Amino acid sequence: MTWAGLWYVCPKNEIYWQQATLDAGIGHYADLWSPQYLPLGGQIRKTYHGHTLLTVFQDRFFSGLFDPQAPVPTGLLDGHQRPAGKRYNVYRNNVVTSLITALQDGFPAITKLLGEENMRNLAHAYARKHVPQSRIMMHYGQRLPEFIANTKQLSNLPYLSDVARLELELRRSYHAADSVPIDPGVIDALDPTALTITCFELAPSLGLICSSWPIYSIWARAIEDADREVVATAQDVLVMRPNYDPELTVLSSGGAEFVEQVRRGEPLGKAFDAAVRKCQDFCLTLIFEQLLKGGAIISARKEGG
Amino acid sequence: MFDLARHHPNLPPLPGVGYKPVHFDEIMARSSPLAWLEIHAENYMGDGGRSHAQMRALSEYYPISVHGVGLSIGGEEPLDIEHIQRLQKLTHWLQPVSFSEHLAWSTHGTEFLNDLLPVPYTMQTLDRITAHIDQVQEALKRSILLENPSSYLVFSQSTWAETDFLKEISNRTGCYLLLDINNVFVSASNLGFSPTTYIDDFPLDRVRELHVGGHEEDQDGYGETLLIDSHKCAVSNPVWSLLDYTLAKTGPQPVLIEWDNEVPEWVVLDAEVHRVANALELISQPA
Numbered sequence A: 001m002t003w004a005g006l007w008y009v010c011p012k013n014e015i016y017w018q019q020a021t022l023d024a025g026i027g028h029y030a031d032l033w034s035p036q037y038l039p040l041g042g043q044i045r046k047t048y049h050g051h052t053l054l055t056v057f058q059d060r061f062f063s064g065l066f067d068p069q070a071p072v073p074t075g076l077l078d079g080h081q082r083p084a085g086k087r088y089n090v091y092r093n094n095v096v097t098s099l100i101t102a103l104q105d106g107f108p109a110i111t112k113l114l115g116e117e118n119m120r121n122l123a124h125a126y127a128r129k130h131v132p133q134s135r136i137m138m139h140y141g142q143r144l145p146e147f148i149a150n151t152k153q154l155s156n157l158p159y160l161s162d163v164a165r166l167e168l169e170l171r172r173s174y175h176a177a178d179s180v181p182i183d184p185g186v187i188d189a190l191d192p193t194a195l196t197i198t199c200f201e202l203a204p205s206l207g208l209i210c211s212s213w214p215i216y217s218i219w220a221r222a223i224e225d226a227d228r229e230v231v232a233t234a235q236d237v238l239v240m241r242p243n244y245d246p247e248l249t250v251l252s253s254g255g256a257e258f259v260e261q262v263r264r265g266e267p268l269g270k271a272f273d274a275a276v277r278k279c280q281d282f283c284l285t286l287i288f289e290q291l292l293k294g295g296a297i298i299s300a301r302k303e304g305g
Numbered sequence B: 001m002f003d004l005a006r007h008h009p010n011l012p013p014l015p016g017v018g019y020k021p022v023h024f025d026e027i028m029a030r031s032s033p034l035a036w037l038e039i040h041a042e043n044y045m046g047d048g049g050r051s052h053a054q055m056r057a058l059s060e061y062y063p064i065s066v067h068g069v070g071l072s073i074g075g076e077e078p079l080d081i082e083h084i085q086r087l088q089k090l091t092h093w094l095q096p097v098s099f100s101e102h103l104a105w106s107t108h109g110t111e112f113l114n115d116l117l118p119v120p121y122t123m124q125t126l127d128r129i130t131a132h133i134d135q136v137q138e139a140l141k142r143s144i145l146l147e148n149p150s151s152y153l154v155f156s157q158s159t160w161a162e163t164d165f166l167k168e169i170s171n172r173t174g175c176y177l178l179l180d181i182n183n184v185f186v187s188a189s190n191l192g193f194s195p196t197t198y199i200d201d202f203p204l205d206r207v208r209e210l211h212v213g214g215h216e217e218d219q220d221g222y223g224e225t226l227l228i229d230s231h232k233c234a235v236s237n238p239v240w241s242l243l244d245y246t247l248a249k250t251g252p253q254p255v256l257i258e259w260d261n262e263v264p265e266w267v268v269l270d271a272e273v274h275r276v277a278n279a280l281e282l283i284s285q286p287a
Helices: A057-063 A085-106 A108-114 A116-129 A144-149 A160-175 A184-188 A192-196 A215-223 A255-263 A268-278 A284-293 B021-029 B050-058 B081-094 B123-140 B162-173 B181-191 B195-201 B237-250 B266-284
Strands: A007-009 A016-018 A198-202 A207-210 A236-240 A247-251 A297-302 B015-018 B036-040 B064-067 B098-102 B105-108 B111-117 B145-147 B176-180 B207-213 B216-219 B225-228 B255-258
Touching (some): A057 B105, A085 A108, A085 A116, A085 A160, A085 B225, A108 A116, A108 A160, A108 A215, A116 A144, A160 A207, A160 A215, A160 A236, A184 A297, A192 A198, A198 A255, A207 A255, A215 A247, A236 A255, A247 A284, A255 A268, A255 A284, B015 B266, B081 B123, B145 B207, B162 B195, B176 B181, B181 B195, B181 B207, B181 B237, B207 B237
Parallel strands (some): B064 B098, B145 B176, B176 B207
Antiparallel strands (some): A007 A016, A198 A297, B105 B111, B216 B225
């Protein structure tokens, strides 16, 4: 098809210009907007394909969605040909409310720790600054830990950012690929020498969050038991998903170093050395018990094999 | 054109619900006239876990309809190839009976707005939307269904009636239509037209699925009632009547209850399922 001599409206400064005759094949729209067609001062948007693209009604409609003070875009009417006015707010409300709800649902511990109203305000501020960059809303809020850390009013809750990281990891684990745990007999059959040169593959649902705050205690108090005592120690937390529900395990000292090495594909001997460097009393049996119970070891191979 | 019926069985002309994981046990018990399920495509685009396992189990017993909210078919930008690939992956492992999307846009540049935004009805948008639908149908190797929107406003630049616009899209692309009865009622109330006239004007021969859902009342800036398509309450009586009116013209159709927010206990949703079953039975009986 051919789009000939269409007029396009530049949303910001109302400059009009004529678009040359265009051959608009499917999937090639982006190629049409080569720079020579762009007027000076026109608003240019990057598409996700990296091409520049000018949009018409969409840009106008989008322009006021995140700014309640912005004027309602022109050209929108009610059923009686009157300016749509407040009716545009339905879309403003829908967009912002859906993003706030997604964040509240995705960060239940943060919501509990802050209280509903504070969370709504935080989520609103976040949504305005970080509109989703993906259509897969189950992963929305990736930058909330950083956003919390940079929010001055929350500086009296320095652990909050790490709790948000933990909640992101819980969600990632929940939706991670399924895997089949290794038969523990395979590990039992290895003699100590063979073990040191064995590399273990860990489940895609395994996650590790290290913190200088007692994040497990804080999370559990918010989610599971309001009377729970919060310990005054740093906690490294392992996320594992033995079935469909991710579970949290607090690691003893050296555990995080061990898991990081194993996950990187290093043989057991090297992982053990890293853990012992951190903690002389590091217990190999305990970490194996924890990983096996969580269904987190899925295969074993000899180093280089 | 791709013929849905040739490659995939149709959804049964019986009640369906928008699936919510909280109802898994009750739905697996199969003690309801419920005959099929609809899911939002994007909620099943993770890599695994419970949502996939539940869907594998449910699809043993229920035909599944996949309803996309993220393609942005009405958008001015090219469709996102990666998103089409995700849909290909999902339809490959789940083998849904039906795939539907909206006459709407939901992305702007790299940003996803998580809502269905309205499209002006012009020759330009018509060309673009039909090209997008052709592209999706090519990629998914099937006819898709396109759903009519709920409207709160209109564009001064529109030159087509919505029913004609949908008919033309369907004629050009071979896609079928999903007629959302609640959306018709909401739009008719908000824009001041007759819902039955809209149904009369709708290309009913292209319809392969109906939706009903709940709406709420608000007010616009002129103090007039504005209905909001909220999907968080029971279907209202006028919408049930409009369903009856439509079914009398179309004959039996798959009818879905949409209740997406403030999801009730199964017993409440099941009552709506029974109500749809009754409506379908009424028109199946010889006069």
